[in-house]
Amino acid sequence: MSTDPYRSLLNHLASCTDDTDIEKLLSALLTDKEQHEIANRIRIFDLLERGVTQRDISEQLGVGIATVSRGAKAMQIHDLSALLNTHRQSS
Structure with missing residues (x-):
């Protein structure tokens, strides 16, 4: 099976x-790096939803603009409201 x-x-x-x-x-x-990247992806979603520009997110988190753009595209495809609500409650 x-x-x-x-x-x-x-x-x-x-x-x-x-x-x-x-x-x-x-x-x-x-790995520690993968865990950090996943956590950053959640931060990207949160900041995008709050209206922060992609360029500002890139600078604030120290990630490439392409990483932020992928996060923005993922947000367009998927409903992440439950994840973001949980993220904000635990912050």
Whole structure:
């Protein structure tokens, strides 16, 4: 029986009830740099939604304009309101 590894990861994350378990899993799966890049992507989404210009976001976070542009494109495709609400509540 073949299982899609990405789907397995999603199912595992969805079944986690403890933030510590999720943190341990992501620490095992992602390098420090990858974790930082994901966190920056969420910051990019948040700043874009707040109306900050792409150039200002690039300068503020120290990322390339292409990175910010990819984030803007992702926001056009996906509804990220739940993620952003969670991000703002934990900030």
